[in-house]
Amino acid sequence: SLQIQLAPFAAGRTLLLARDVTQLQRLETMRRDFVANVSHELKTPLTVISGFIETLGDGLEEFSRQEQEHFLGLAGEQATRMQRLIDDLLTLSALETDRPPPDERVEMGPLLGRLREDAVALSAGRHRIEATDEGGPPIIVGSAAELHSAFGNLMTNAVRYTPRGGRITLRWQRRPDGQAAFEVEDDGIGIEARHLPRLTERFYRVDRGRSRESGGTGLGLAIVKHVLERHGASLEISSEVGKGSRFRAVFP
Numbered sequence: 001s002l003q004i005q006l007a008p009f010a011a012g013r014t015l016l017l018a019r020d021v022t023q024l025q026r027l028e029t030m031r032r033d034f035v036a037n038v039s040h041e042l043k044t045p046l047t048v049i050s051g052f053i054e055t056l057g058d059g060l061e062e063f064s065r066q067e068q069e070h071f072l073g074l075a076g077e078q079a080t081r082m083q084r085l086i087d088d089l090l091t092l093s094a095l096e097t098d099r100p101p102p103d104e105r106v107e108m109g110p111l112l113g114r115l116r117e118d119a120v121a122l123s124a125g126r127h128r129i130e131a132t133d134e135g136g137p138p139i140i141v142g143s144a145a146e147l148h149s150a151f152g153n154l155m156t157n158a159v160r161y162t163p164r165g166g167r168i169t170l171r172w173q174r175r176p177d178g179q180a181a182f183e184v185e186d187d188g189i190g191i192e193a194r195h196l197p198r199l200t201e202r203f204y205r206v207d208r209g210r211s212r213e214s215g216g217t218g219l220g221l222a223i224v225k226h227v228l229e230r231h232g233a234s235l236e237i238s239s240e241v242g243k244g245s246r247f248r249a250v251f252p
Contacts, residue, residue, distance in 0.1 A: 045078035101143035136172035150227035162188030187244035
């Protein structure tokens, strides 16, 4: 997209100014989409909360104690969802600063163990959880909190989208080319190829209804992408519908 301006210049002359505004338009579109998505994601739970408050306010004595607790429980779930969304937005905002991550020595063995414990707790016995260290470097340099968040998001997605009885494997490995990779593999529902390039976009969902039911905010993979970029790493995704997915964080 070009913006062209003509203006009188000196005696009988005209100044022509041409600017390539493609990137500016793209950024403006992203900004509008982001505001619209945030508004939509917050409006839905807020509408539910307001509805229950109004219902109870109109006639609290008309409902039994059990019904009141049910309404308040559903409103509480929506409030928690809003809090998760705001927390993820604040995390993204912090990651987008120009400050480099701290130079901490992150021990991968203990981190892998904590991630497996988190997966087992989240799965609550519904899946077979494995964690293996396949010769990956024992220590990498970066932010322990950010890496735990990124790896945890990959693990959480695998648990959420793998049916009961499925298998989830966490791997820390050294690749033949000398790079290191943290990998989360599952045999879950899989993702169609057309969705893969857009998975790290904010609020992009393959199945909006299913994502919301599982408690997702639509920001998890965007956070993963930013964390890995800050550590000079990249995200590789492969998946096949009905056979599972593999998300791999590759460190140089």
